[in-house]
Amino acid sequence: MSLEFTLLGLLNRNPRTGYDLSKIVSRTTNFYWTATQTQVYQSLKKMADRGWITSETILQTGKPSKLLYHINPEGQIAFMEWLRDPPDSPTMKEPFMVQMYFLDLLDKEEILNKIKFIQAMHEQRLQEFQEYRGNIVAADKSLKENMARSLPLKAGILFEETWITWCEQALADINEMI
Amino acid sequence: MSLEFTLLGLLNRNPRTGYDLSKIVSRTTNFYWTATQTQVYQSLKKMADRGWITSETILQTGKPSKLLYHINPEGQIAFMEWLRDPPDSPTMKEPFMVQMYFLDLLDKEEILNKIKFIQAMHEQRLQEFQEYRGNIVAADKSLKENMARSLPLKAGILFEETWITWCEQALADINEMI
DNA sequence: GATCGCATGTAAGCTGTTACATGATTTA
DNA sequence: TAAATCATGTAACAGCTTACATGCGATC
Numbered sequence: 001m002s003l004e005f006t007l008l009g010l011l012n013r014n015p016r017t018g019y020d021l022s023k024i025v026s027r028t029t030n031f032y033w034t035a036t037q038t039q040v041y042q043s044l045k046k047m048a049d050r051g052w053i054t055s056e057t058i059l060q061t062g063k064p065s066k067l068l069y070h071i072n073p074e075g076q077i078a079f080m081e082w083l084r085d086p087p088d089s090p091t092m093k094e095p096f097m098v099q100m101y102f103l104d105l106l107d108k109e110e111i112l113n114k115i116k117f118i119q120a121m122h123e124q125r126l127q128e129f130q131e132y133r134g135n136i137v138a139a140d141k142s143l144k145e146n147m148a149r150s151l152p153l154k155a156g157i158l159f160e161e162t163w164i165t166w167c168e169q170a171l172a173d174i175n176e177m178i
Numbered sequence: 179m180s181l182e183f184t185l186l187g188l189l190n191r192n193p194r195t196g197y198d199l200s201k202i203v204s205r206t207t208n209f210y211w212t213a214t215q216t217q218v219y220q221s222l223k224k225m226a227d228r229g230w231i232t233s234e235t236i237l238q239t240g241k242p243s244k245l246l247y248h249i250n251p252e253g254q255i256a257f258m259e260w261l262r263d264p265p266d267s268p269t270m271k272e273p274f275m276v277q278m279y280f281l282d283l284l285d286k287e288e289i290l291n292k293i294k295f296i297q298a299m300h301e302q303r304l305q306e307f308q309e310y311r312g313n314i315v316a317a318d319k320s321l322k323e324n325m326a327r328s329l330p331l332k333a334g335i336l337f338e339e340t341w342i343t344w345c346e347q348a349l350a351d352i353n354e355m356i
Numbered sequence: 357g358a359t360c361g362c363a364t365g366t367a368a369g370c371t372g373t374t375a376c377a378t379g380a381t382t383t384a
Numbered sequence: 385t386a387a388a389t390c391a392t393g394t395a396a397c398a399g400c401t402t403a404c405a406t407g408c409g410a411t412c
Contacts, residue, residue, distance in 0.1 A: 032275035087274040095265040097210035104326040148282040242391045
């Protein structure tokens with residue numbers, strides 16, 4: 001259910017189209033709730049049926065026309081209620097770590113390659129997060145709005161650094177394993 | 179799909195009942211793929227239909243009889259294929275961080291309370307992980323099998339420590355916010 | 357000429373959750 | 385006497401993924 005509230009929260013800041021929202025939410029980097037384009041369109045439709053948001057058709061020349069969604073007072077109330085509630089517990093789906101849990105069935109080379117692959121991925125993600133950081137620190141916003149952007153980003157950076165540390169230690173441990 | 183392979187991997191180590199497996203997989207602590215009891219029973223049925231696993235009824239006195247599942251050669255082949263494949267990318271569902279992303283709509287006290295709540299949760303989880311660690315380090319197993327248990331656990335500990343660090347910094351930042 | 361970006365969506369299927377049902381034994 | 389543990393499961397629904405369809409304009 002948090003996907004709907006994620007979208008509501010974004011619409012509460014600015015009116016946006018399904019296309020805009022799906023770009024924000026589909027990149028793993030920079031967000032804490034990933035969803036596909038299809039899911040975004042489906043959720044927007046549901047929320048519009050429920051009266052939380054309203055769409056406005058915008059005609060464009062040279063580009064397909066688009067539906068700009070706005071949040072309604074009912075949507076704002078629902079959003080604030082969700083925001084004040086204690087958060088649902090996170091769902092863990094980390095296929096790589098599941099594979100590591102069964103690493104005893106692989107040979108040394110295979111294990112090392114798997115870890116190196118994941119390490120490269122996290123190094124890239126860390127870099128993307130750090131590039132993104134500049135925008136926020138430089139932004140001329142009220143302190144609270146600044147925090148709302150920088151604290152989750154800071155978490156992203158810390159987690160990527162932790163991943164990389166783990167990979168380095170794991171590679172060393174596996175290498176020593178004879 | 180990784181849930182089925184998680185269960186297969188566990189069955190490959192030891193025959194188990196749905197009840198046993200659901201206990202392992204439903205505690206967030208200590209595993210990287212969480213699932214409910216219902217889902218475990220459903221997945222076991224599917225895998226049995228597919229011929230990956232076989233069940234054996236075990237009658238007990240004073241307790242309900244149980245179905246002990248064993249992995250079949252077909253199941254072992256499917257499992258090893260999955261294990262060698264590059265892992266699927268993880269799915270991020272972190273409702274707490276989504277709420278933090280919209281923290282500008284809450285007042286200082288509410289934000290501090292939310293963070294303290296999550297901090298306490300992670301401190302508890304860290305403790306559980308650390309208690310769990312003793313068993314593994316002390317275990318008298320071959321190095322590879324030992325790694326399969328200790329590396330993912332080590333990751334869990336590092337991530338919990340990172341969460342706590344983030345919470346401490348976040349609390350300090352919010353407090354300084356006037 | 358092919359692919360990418362813009363922009364919307366449907367259909368089918370798979371995965372996951374919540375609530376319920378049963379029933380004996382053990383512990384508080 | 386109430387609740388927890390053992391042990392299995394069904395039904396209904398909600399959430400999410402994959403594949404497909406459309407069509408224009410711009411870039412390679």
